[in-house]
Amino acid sequence: MATEIGSPKGESTPGLLAFVSAVPQKRVLEDDHIPAVSSPLNPDVKPVQKFQSPAFDDIQAAMSREKRTKKDSLKKREAKGGAAGPDSSRATPDPKQQHPQNHHEKDAPASELAPMRYKLAPPKPSDFEQSRGPLFQTHHEVQVPDGRTIEFLETSEHVYNKKNFHYTHCIADPAFPSMFYYRQTEPEPYTAHLNFEDAAAHMYFDRAGGHVTSDKGFRMTRANVSVREGRWFWECKVTRGILKTRAEGDPESHGHIRVGFARREASLDAPVGFDAYSYGIRDVAGQKVHMSRPKDFLPPGEDIREGDVIGLEIQLPSEHLHRKVVQGQFNPAVDLLDEESDVQQHEAPNIVRDRIPIRFKAHIYFEKIDYHTSKELDDLMNPSPMGTSGSIGSSEPPNPNHPLPPLRTLPNSHIKVYKNGVLMGTPWTHLLAFLPPASKLEKQAGGRECLDDGSLGYYPAVSVFRGGAVETNFGPKFWYPPPGLAGYTPSSSQQTDDVDMIDVHASPPVQTATVSLTSVELQPVSERYDEQIVEDIVYDIIDEVGFWMQDGGKVVDRTVKDEKAGELAGQIKELVQDD
Structure with a gap:
């Protein structure tokens, strides 16, 4: 034929x-x-x-005649997370350029292959200097209801987390004797704040990363800390939004806001609660939003207006229980009792970070592949009879023992909402699990997709729309400290009973045993920032020991020249990215 x-x-x-x-x-x-x-x-x-x-x-x-191979454009190559070759602006190599070293590697699954090892050139003297944040340029000023004037600044000369890549600051360290040279670091301000790199474009901040606004449509920014287990609290104040009082001729609002929690997979170019990876509270009618489905939450007639302070508390089970859930080993009759009695094992997480240092203008960053959305949660958001998750995914709601890992939920997890110090209720319980294999990295050359790189978790998140503005407060001093906060004694006028309020609007959850974790102490998110710094230091040392052993357990001569090229081996590639 x-x-x-x-x-x-x-x-x-x-x-x-x-x-x-x-x-x-x-x-x-x-x-x-x-x-x-x-x-x-x-x-x-x-x-x-x-x-x-x-x-x-x-x-x-x-x-x-052999068909001509159609070359993709630069945008398509970057979107696929690959590199076009030596002249590519990406540091991550093209998977097609990878060749197995032997037949065993060729037959082995990608998840079992060791990550690619890069040979880097010696660091430049500037690589040892402390990392710097973005450049700030005044964009506009606004006066907030309490009489203050806030200067909003446009950030530049920094990279954005986009196109399936995630960036963290790094620095060369003379104490690291391996060929890797670099470790993770943090620029100023040295505290929990909104992340300048982990934000959509056209968002404006103050210098401390506490205020945020935008003159465009809905977009989102996440904080620089994530919550993985325990109870944590943060709050925010609406500085520009629905007017508290209106005079004749005044507009109804100065913009809109949404606040909540978001995972790594949540889109930055959409509001909090847009997809299955985030949970948000909407200022209009005080509605809760998840998977773009607004539902009534605050009492009728209650809006979130300028000057209101919204407190958000999240509770997650231990990582030990979390791993049992995502691995399909959760037994509610046993594991929940162990969780309450605190007899569960506290093994350390297995953190593996496949990353490479790259240059962007005056900065050095670690570039790594970010986590991608799953078909199962896409089908959950937009159910279809022919969904990729099949009849099981469409008929069975998310629960801790769901056959599909992305649709497994965390027992004893919830988000509480406070307004001006008063507990409004618990809009969400049984939050979706996020540890692998519930979350997966985008496929990359020499990398592994089903790994925990330490960045997973629920991040405090803020969305703004057309002039809406929010001031965040991650603690430890809050405008309205919640009951049960570590080191805080509530006044008699404040509510002291830590009671989960029933959400009458939610669909009936799958019947599972529930245990109130009253022994878990509520902590400010600012404390989580300190924990995260300690974790990064430990993981950097572990990585360095691993690379040092691969180098033969000796200090590498960084002045060695490549015999074929006749020049210093390796290089750090320059990243080209539009601000």
Whole structure:
């Protein structure tokens, strides 16, 4: 059967066959008619090729000609997370350029392959200098209800987390003797704040990363800390939003806001609560939003207006219980009792970070592949009879023992909301799990997709719309400290009973045993920032020991030259990214 050039493989082309059959062909001269010995009349004996007409030869040549490989544009290559080669602006290599070293690696699954090891050039003197934050340029000023004037600044000269890549600051360390040279670090301000790199474009901050606004449509920024287990609290004040009181001729609002928690997979170019990876409270009617479905939460007639302070408390089970859930080993009859009695094992998480240092203007960053959305949660948000998760995913709601890991939920997890110091209720319980395999990294060359790189968790998140502005407070001193906060004694006028309020609007959850973790202490998110710094230091040391052992357990001569190139081996590539 013939195949038309440029047509889908396997489709017949009757016209071409008819044309070929119509071409007159001569009888084929068989090989056994060739004389075995040369003669004066036939001195050069050569096998006689089968003869076809020139027209047929042209057609065969056209059909057998190798198809031209269409090259992707730079945008497509960056979106796929690959690199075009030595001149690429990305530090991450192209998976197609990877060749297995032996047949064992070729047959092994990608998750079992060791990550690619890069040979880097010696650091520049500037690489040892302390990391710097973005450059600030005044964009506009606004006056907030309490009479203050807030200067909002445009940030530049820094990289954004986008196109499936995640960036953290790093610095060269002379105490690291391996060929890797670099460790993670933090620029000023040295506290929990909104992350300048982990934000959508066209968002404006103050210098401390506490205020945020935008003159565009809804977009989001996450904090620089994530919550993985325990009870944590933060609050925010609406500085620009729905007006508290309106005079004649005043607009209804100066913009809109949403606040809540978001995972790494949540889109920055959408509001909190847009997808299955974030939970948000909306200022209009005080509604709760998850998967773009607003539902009533605050009492009727209650809005979130300028000057209001919204407190958000999140509770997550221990990572030990969390891992049992995502690995399909959760037994509510046993594990919940162990969680309450605090007898569960406290093994350390297995953190693996596949990353590479890159340069962006005056900064050095670690670049690594970020986590991607899952088809199962996409189907949960937009259910379809032909969904990728099949009949199981469409018929069974999320629960701790769901057959699909992304749809497993965390027992004893919830988010509480306070307004001006008063507990409004618990809009969400049984939050979705986030540890692998519930979350997966984008596939990369030499990397592993089902790993915990330490960045997973629920991040405090803020969204603003058309002039809306929010001031965040991660503690330890809060405007309205909640009951049960570590080191805080509530006044008699404040509510002291730590009671989970029932959400009448939620669909009935899957029946599982519940245990109140009253022994878990409520902490400010600012304390989590200190914990995260300690974790980064420990993981850096572990990585350095691993690389040092790969280098033979000795200090590497960083002045060695590559024999083939005749120059210093390796390089740190420059990242090209629009501000």
